[in-house]
Amino acid sequence: xxxxxxxxxxxxxxxxxxxxxxxxxxxxxxxxxxxxxxxxxxxxxxxxxxxxxxxxxxxxxxxxxxxxxxxxxxxxxxxxxxxxxxxxxxxxxxxxxxxxxxxxxxxxxxxxxxxxxxxxxxxxxxxxxxxxxxxxxxxxxxxxxxxxxxxxxxxxxxxxxxxxxxxxxxxxxxxxxxxxxxxxxxxxxxxxxxxxxxxxxxxxxxxxxxxxxxxxxxxxxxxxxxxxxxxxxxxxxxxxxxxxxxxxxxxxxxxxxxxxxxxxxxxxxxxxxxxxxxxxxxxxxxxxxxxxxxxxxxxxxxxxxxxxxxxxxxxxxxx
Amino acid sequence: xxxxxxxxxxxxxxxxxxxxxxxxxxxxxxxxxxxxxxxxxxxxxxxxxxxxxxxxxxxxxxxxxxxxxxxxxxxxxxxxxxxxxxxxxxxxxxxxxxxxxxxxxxxxxxxxxxxxxxxxxxxxxxxxxxxxxxxxxxxxxxxxxxxxxxxxxxxxxxxxxxxxxxxxxxxxxxxxxxxxxxxxxxxxxxxxxxxxxxxxxxxxxxxxxxxxxxxxxxxxxxxxxxxxxxxxxxxxxxxxxxxxxxxxxxxxxxxxxxxxxxxxxxxxxxxxxxxxxxxxxxxxxxxxxxxxxxxxxxx
Amino acid sequence: xxxxxxxxxxxxxxxxxxxxxxxxxxxxxxxxxxxxxxxxxxxxxxxxxxxxxxxxxxxxxxxxxxxxxxxxxxxxxxxxxxxxxxxxxxxxxxxxxxxxxxxxxxxxxxxxxxxxxxxxxxxxxxxxxxxxxxxxxxxxxxxxxxxxxxxxxxxxxxxxxxxxxxxxxxxxxxxxxxxxxxxxxxxxxxxxxxxxxxxxxxxxxxxxxxxxxxxxxxxxxxxxxxxxxxxxxxxxxxxxxxxxxxxxxxxxx
Numbered sequence: 001x002x003x004x005x006x007x008x009x010x011x012x013x014x015x016x017x018x019x020x021x022x023x024x025x026x027x028x029x030x031x032x033x034x035x036x037x038x039x040x041x042x043x044x045x046x047x048x049x050x051x052x053x054x055x056x057x058x059x060x061x062x063x064x065x066x067x068x069x070x071x072x073x074x075x076x077x078x079x080x081x082x083x084x085x086x087x088x089x090x091x092x093x094x095x096x097x098x099x100x101x102x103x104x105x106x107x108x109x110x111x112x113x114x115x116x117x118x119x120x121x122x123x124x125x126x127x128x129x130x131x132x133x134x135x136x137x138x139x140x141x142x143x144x145x146x147x148x149x150x151x152x153x154x155x156x157x158x159x160x161x162x163x164x165x166x167x168x169x170x171x172x173x174x175x176x177x178x179x180x181x182x183x184x185x186x187x188x189x190x191x192x193x194x195x196x197x198x199x200x201x202x203x204x205x206x207x208x209x210x211x212x213x214x215x216x217x218x219x220x221x222x223x224x225x226x227x228x229x230x231x232x233x234x235x236x237x238x239x240x241x242x243x244x245x246x247x248x249x250x251x252x253x254x255x256x257x258x259x260x261x262x263x264x265x266x267x268x269x270x271x272x273x274x275x276x277x278x279x280x281x282x283x284x285x286x287x288x289x290x291x292x293x294x295x296x297x298x299x300x301x302x303x304x305x306x307x308x309x310x311x312x313x314x315x316x317x318x319x
Numbered sequence: 320x321x322x323x324x325x326x327x328x329x330x331x332x333x334x335x336x337x338x339x340x341x342x343x344x345x346x347x348x349x350x351x352x353x354x355x356x357x358x359x360x361x362x363x364x365x366x367x368x369x370x371x372x373x374x375x376x377x378x379x380x381x382x383x384x385x386x387x388x389x390x391x392x393x394x395x396x397x398x399x400x401x402x403x404x405x406x407x408x409x410x411x412x413x414x415x416x417x418x419x420x421x422x423x424x425x426x427x428x429x430x431x432x433x434x435x436x437x438x439x440x441x442x443x444x445x446x447x448x449x450x451x452x453x454x455x456x457x458x459x460x461x462x463x464x465x466x467x468x469x470x471x472x473x474x475x476x477x478x479x480x481x482x483x484x485x486x487x488x489x490x491x492x493x494x495x496x497x498x499x500x501x502x503x504x505x506x507x508x509x510x511x512x513x514x515x516x517x518x519x520x521x522x523x524x525x526x527x528x529x530x531x532x533x534x535x536x537x538x539x540x541x542x543x544x545x546x547x548x549x550x551x552x553x554x555x556x557x558x559x560x561x562x563x564x565x566x567x568x569x570x571x572x573x574x575x576x577x578x579x580x581x582x583x584x585x586x587x588x589x590x591x592x593x594x595x596x597x598x599x600x601x602x603x604x605x606x607x608x609x610x611x612x613x614x615x616x617x618x
Numbered sequence: 619x620x621x622x623x624x625x626x627x628x629x630x631x632x633x634x635x636x637x638x639x640x641x642x643x644x645x646x647x648x649x650x651x652x653x654x655x656x657x658x659x660x661x662x663x664x665x666x667x668x669x670x671x672x673x674x675x676x677x678x679x680x681x682x683x684x685x686x687x688x689x690x691x692x693x694x695x696x697x698x699x700x701x702x703x704x705x706x707x708x709x710x711x712x713x714x715x716x717x718x719x720x721x722x723x724x725x726x727x728x729x730x731x732x733x734x735x736x737x738x739x740x741x742x743x744x745x746x747x748x749x750x751x752x753x754x755x756x757x758x759x760x761x762x763x764x765x766x767x768x769x770x771x772x773x774x775x776x777x778x779x780x781x782x783x784x785x786x787x788x789x790x791x792x793x794x795x796x797x798x799x800x801x802x803x804x805x806x807x808x809x810x811x812x813x814x815x816x817x818x819x820x821x822x823x824x825x826x827x828x829x830x831x832x833x834x835x836x837x838x839x840x841x842x843x844x845x846x847x848x849x850x851x852x853x854x855x856x857x858x859x860x861x862x863x864x865x866x867x868x869x870x871x
Contacts, residue, residue, distance in 0.1 A: 066412055066413045113606050123356070124548060124605060125602055127545065128549065128601040129602060139588075141587065186734070190734050190737060191736070194721065195722075195725065197713065202711055204673075205709040206726070208671065208673075209694075210698040211694055211729075257417060257421075293424070296428065299421030300403065300421040303417050
């Protein structure tokens with residue numbers, strides 16, 4: 001068995017969901033306790049990446065395909081926040097839906113072509129598309145080109161209550177994460193989710209039963225892309241910066257790392273993976289300047305020697 | 320646009336193509352023979368560049384420095400294969416992507432640990448400097464010509480290895496039909512290690528040659544890695560002929576395109592298309608004719 | 619046979635380059651009839667089945683399902699018309715339970731795949747018809763078990779159970795007896811006997827005894843063409859069949 005094959009199907013999806021939400025609520029309670037901006041921002045960072053990781057897991061874990069291009073959708077969220085702020089639009093009620101739909105549209109286009117391919121080609125073509133978007137962002141000289149630009153104004157709920165305030169950002173992203181996780185849960189436990197899982201396991205049989213996987217996979221890909229952008233909006237506000245670096249293939253690789261670190265094909269897994277990734281980032285970079293080096297080693301060790309991610313390990317501990 | 324400029328760009332395009340060819344051959348070989356995706360390939364180019372920078376400052380002769388660098392790459396890639404890569408052959412693509420991604424991060428940071436963050440510069444020996452007068456009006460840098468020459472030599476050496484030696488025959492058989500090499504009674508472990516080492520050395524050779532031309536720094540090979548993935552897809556995965564033609568095509572299209580697109584589409588869009596053109600082509604090939612120009616059909 | 623056939627192929631041809639794998643095959647299956655397709659290995663039975671189900675394109679010729687031309691239809695579309703195939707090598711879902719497979723079959727046949735919010739059916743929500751089917755194939759007590767934990771014979775039974783759960787009118791059974799032990803074989807044969815008249819069945823099989831005891835009609839495929847087609851008695855006594863195929867088989871039995 002290998003890293004990608006452990007799709008733990010819990011006997012009770014409901015208890016899974018309950019655990020996920022308990023964890024997130026715990027996180028929510030932590031925020032006021034840690035009354036330092038540093039820790040609050042850390043919580044936001046975890047949520048932002050967790051949103052991206054959950055959305056990616058819909059494709060990697062549940063659909064069984066490796067997307068090396070999800071940073072593109074994340075970046076669309078980042079740039080949506082930035083460009084809209086540039087244009088004077090900062091209300092959350094506008095920014096989030098616009099980012100969501102923009103990424104959804106692009107995701108639908110990319111998915112319509114990519115999902116016609118299998119295996120290695122899917123990896124390559126998602127990479128190719130994400131590169132195209134990277135170059136588009138990099139080429140937008142009025143938006144700073146390769147350097148990017150400072151977020152002119154943070155996204156706001158109401159006057160005086162905006163995402164430049166660490167606690168507001170943390171709570172907002174927690175809420176978005178909960179919403180994303182809940183929607184993902186409903187999707188994957190519905191008939192739709194069963195078709196997706198069946199198509200992953202044996203698409204030939206799904207055809208033979210009377211359904212074609214493509215429309216289902218395309219729908220899910222679109223939703224996944226749209227969700228990922230929501231994380232991007234948070235990221236722009238967290239860093240107060242908009243740059244093409246969020247669209248690099250290295251970023252896509254990091255998202256994959258989070259999914260696999262936590263256990264693919266689950267809900268809690270990618271969230272745990274994102275948390276573990278951010279924790280590792282912080283601990284390692286506090287200890288050494290060359291933290292990427294050690295992160296890379298941890299990644300290789302995880303792939304080579306562990307059959308499952310954190311969630312799988314925890315579940316094994318219990319039984 | 321003057322003829323001289325055009326010819327110069329054609330030469331530049333062919334030269335880029337030759338470097339891409341060296342990278343692409345490695346990718347197509349490792350994928351064809353071992354079914355291995357290796358995202359650390361760009362890091363091998365980078366290591367080649369760092370090692371030549373190191374070697375030229377340690378050894379007086381440039382030629383000797385190249386030899387030293389290539390030997391070190393050989394040892395390093397052999398070790399990497401025996402320690403890490405051999406575990407990946409039977410694993411799914413996701414695992415290979417992640418493990419090689421991890422390796423590339425390690426290598427990219429590793430060179431910073433050893434050599435710091437400042438870019439390094441490689442000094443060319445005097446006998447490689449200066450222009451060559453090709454026609455009465457047109458001259459081209461000698462070094463760039465020599466790169467093309469070296470790449471052609473490497474290509475010929477590879478051709479010789481693959482067509483005239485037993486080992487080469489085994490490699491070609493493996494690249495075309497992997498199932499066959501087991502049946503041929505070949506020492507698979509040894510073959511795989513050799514193929515990996517060859518592919519790493521070719522990439523590193525590209526790095527060695529690029530070193531004196533561009534600044535040597537961490538991550539320099541990654542853009543070329545992705546470009547070489549595009550080359551392999553366009554040429555056909557597993558096809559060496561395809562890698563050559565596609566590499567030259569991509570090198571020319573990319574270089575000449577950068578001249579053409581901005582004048583056709585304006586500075587903003589033209590710049591974007593110049594960078595993205597090859598990936599657009601890559602996506603089109605995958606969507607329409609996945610086996611590329613010369614490749615075999617994958618399941 | 620007063621009713622029109624539920625499945626009819628007319629002069630179907632398939633060649634791979636110079637090799638003709640399906641040579642002007644015309645056969646028909648009537649509603650309620652069990653029609654066996656036999657032939658030596660390499661005769662082209664699988665290729666023919668794949669063309670009927672739509673996984674392989676015909677080069678020429680027509681295939682009709684309930685008098686409707688189905689050549690342009692995809693495998694999924696043909697299945698929705700009322701055709702169900704049980705594969706020789708069971709095609710199952712690696713991470714699902716036995717019940718999950720039945721539920722998936724139901725989702726597909728009722729075309730309820732785009733229900734995206736409501737929870738899908740669970741084990742205790744299996745319909746009585748589905749529980750019945752599981753009972754018939756002897757898997758009801760294993761309904762909650764993951765498919766990966768099933769024995770080989772049980773997997774074949776699950777494969778059949780899925781096909782039965784599809785509201786199909788034509789069953790295409792690809793060697794349902796292959797690899798089964800004597801007791802399992804007997805059980806499967808009895809099960810197949812119970813299915814007769816309720817479905818039109820195209821049965822591909824090697825087991826001659828089973829074929830002769832179950833089938834209403836038999837077609838013999840050799841080197842891609844049907845060399846004989848008729849009742850069991852007719853086929854048993856057909857000299858062409860004997861020399862081309864059954865001769866060796868009969869000796870072996």
